[in-house]
Ligand SMILES: Nc1nc2c(c(=O)[nH]1)N[C@H]1C(S)=C(S)[C@@H](COP(=O)(O)OP(=O)(O)OC[C@H]3O[C@@H](n4cnc5c(=O)[nH]c(N)nc54)[C@H](O)[C@@H]3O)O[C@H]1N2
């Protein structure tokens with residue numbers, strides 16, 4: 001189909017890295033130019049125009065880029081950002097990967113290719129199978145694929161030998177059917193990408209306020225006095241958030257960025273959709289940049305709590321919201337007793353900030369009537385991530401900053417429907433009332449024991465306890481920690497099945513038998529039962545709305561996720577199963593009707609979701625200051641203070657996204673805002689660390705992670721990374737995900753949430 005198809009996407013020559021000083025501003029004209037150039041390259045001009053005008057419009061499709069919401073009532077023409085447009089271009093590409101491609105490439109040869117090369121080959125067009133001992137994927141008919149899977153599932157000793165992974169792009173309808181299928185089959189083994197993402201936020205917020213979702217809306221942000229953005233790089237990962245922040249700023253909000261790196265989007269922003277943004281200097285977004293040491297955030301919020309407590313003691317009744325605390329909170333006395341013991345010198349050491357910065361930030365908190373704290377992976381992917389999020393929630397609760405306009409918690413989600421997938425029941429430990437509702441709705445009996453999350457699935461695979469692995473999207477091998485261990489674990493399965501849009505490394509690390517099932521994406525037209533089917537998604541602020549793809553699919557063999565799950569369920573559970581599987585593909589309204597009777601907040605789903613802006617799900621703390629926790633109150637957790645000490649001669653490494661990738665899908669090699677171009681195997685180090693470690697800028701090194709596991713010191717190595725001098729704090733390094741995932745120990749996980757610690761790996765550096 002496209003001449004660019006197979007061989008012409010070159011691998012970049014390694015270490016041709018070009019470095020420019022990091023950019024002081026984000027977006028602007030270059031952003032629009034890059035977005036358009038990439039779109040035209042992937043799909044040509046006509047399809048580009050058609051696609052970008054339908055993006056995030058009321059009658060268009062939801063951007064597969066991120067979960068940032070659209071402003072209600074204000075969806076404007078061309079509501080897209082550079083990285084949303086790139087995400088769309090990658091999906092709507094006219095390049096294809098079909099049987100010819102797989103005939104031309106052996107699996108062993110493809111294993112040598114980078115994720116970038118694999119990503120750039122295009123959309124998968126046919127169901128393919130890799131049988132034991134073969135080195136080529138070969139075409140297989142859909143019905144044969146379903147029978148093969150059904151037979152393997154039927155042959156298991158028990159249903160818990162199967163695991164059903166989900167990535168966060170799956171629609172609500174598909175997610176609901178998928179978990180229903182897994183549970184009807186008999187297991188709660190539903191690991192998902194969220195286990196590696198915002199699980200720490202969910203764990204902390206469910207305990208603290210009774211619901212694992214953010215409590216603010218876009219208008220809340222626009223009307224806040226103070227917005228703290230910790231451990232998040234919105235200029236790259238949630239670019240539309242910058243417009244919201246700009247608006248907030250225009251109304252007088254103060255913005256504080258808490259990050260080890262001076263990320264462009266946090267410092268200054270040029271809105272490409274405004275004349276001023278095109279020609280002017282842009283808006284300075286952050287009023288204060290707190291360059292924190294990796295893992296220092298819990299100490300920061302504990303230190304702020306101590307300064308609030310001191311101020312409250314000096315002027316009783318002026319700092320804490322006593323009426324709110326008395327009516328709604330538990331655990332305040334214990335928490336404040338712990339806060340009392342804080343030594344500010346330790347906070348300074350843990351955070352790398354000055355006492356003046358801490359005092360100024362505390363004053364800003366005290367003077368703000370409406371405070372919002374936003375966060376993402378810099379906080380969640382830490383061993384003490386849950387405690388850190390509990391701590392920041394405590395600070396908000398002391399000030400009564402939940403359940404009133406312009407204030408609250410704002411965990412900024414990643415994948416465009418990761419929050420919706422959870423609402424639909426994709427979680428290994430859904431509460432019993434949800435499971436009871438499934439039983440009642442369908443006349444079935446689903447299991448109650450908790451299933452495996454992502455890390456436990458890998459452990460179980462390695463122990464030989466998972467025989468069939470099914471993935472609804474994602475790239476399990478590359479996104480998970482400990483790449484080599486995870487790849488080996490996948491290899492122990494009898495069957496691995498991946499429902500995918502694009503080729504990735506997980507397809508090349510299958511079980512004895514591997515299946516790839518090609519599916520429609522968010523941009524694709526979905527016609528079934530003689531009509532155009534629509535799906536729904538939920539954004540980061542609990543707004544549910546429709547998404548309608550419009551592009552002609554890459555081939556006739558592609559099927560919707562709904563059709564694939566229904567076909568699979570019918571083959572596995574038989575025609576007499578009480579769930580009417582065969583009726584779903586032709587009528588997504590029917591799925592929504594079931595959802596409306598199972599999940600609270602979805603009553604009248606089909607009519608509510610046809611409102612132009614969709615509808616907002618209930619959130620008791622936000623709506624009525626009620627806290628559906630085990631105690632019925634908001635709980636302030638008391639945890640011992642935790643922060644990271646850098647061992648002598650080592651650095652703490654965080655693994656993050658460049659400006660030119662979507663998780664494991666690599667678009668290119670231009671991390672524009674950080675000024676790094678041409679290579680992804682790089683490690684950012686503070687210039688003084690480079691000297692202290694006896695290294696030189698530009699030198700090639702091996703990175704060796706050191707982890708004290710159950711059996712003693714474990715070492716993991718990646719080879720030939722280039723040292724790049726960068727303004728990161730002393731003792732703190734940074735490198736890209738997924739290239740550095742082989743360094744993340746499978747056993748190094750956050751307490752309570754079991755999230756891999758991808759932002760704090762102890763690393764030794766050796767010249768190579
Ligand atoms: N274009 C694009 N958009 C995306 C994605 C993508 O890959 N590409 N991925 C999507 C997904 S799934 C997600 S989860 C989100 C991720 O969005 P982010 O969380 O913004 O993603 P990361 O690149 O992991 O960035 C983490 C940020 O935390 C900082 N950080 C690291 N350690 C610490 C720490 O200890 N403390 C503090 N305060 N900061 C720290 C890093 O310097 C970095 O700025 O983005 C979503 N949107």
Ligand SMILES: Nc1nc2c(c(=O)[nH]1)N[C@H]1C(S)=C(S)[C@@H](COP(=O)(O)OP(=O)(O)OC[C@H]3O[C@@H](n4cnc5c(=O)[nH]c(N)nc54)[C@H](O)[C@@H]3O)O[C@H]1N2
Nearest residue numbers: 167193197473474475479500501502504655663664737758
């Ligand atoms: N070291 C390190 N590791 C990390 C992270 C980190 O910051 N550092 N971040 C973690 C986070 S936050 C996340 S969310 C995970 C991401 O983990 P995943 O969600 O598993 O990974 P992705 O790279 O987003 O998955 C990309 C693949 O999804 C498929 N796909 C895309 N769109 C669709 C669709 O509409 N339907 C279907 N069925 N398939 C589709 C394509 O085949 C594509 O190759 O990675 C985690 N891993």
Ligand SMILES: [Mo]
Nearest residue numbers: 197198414415
């Ligand atoms: Mo994520």
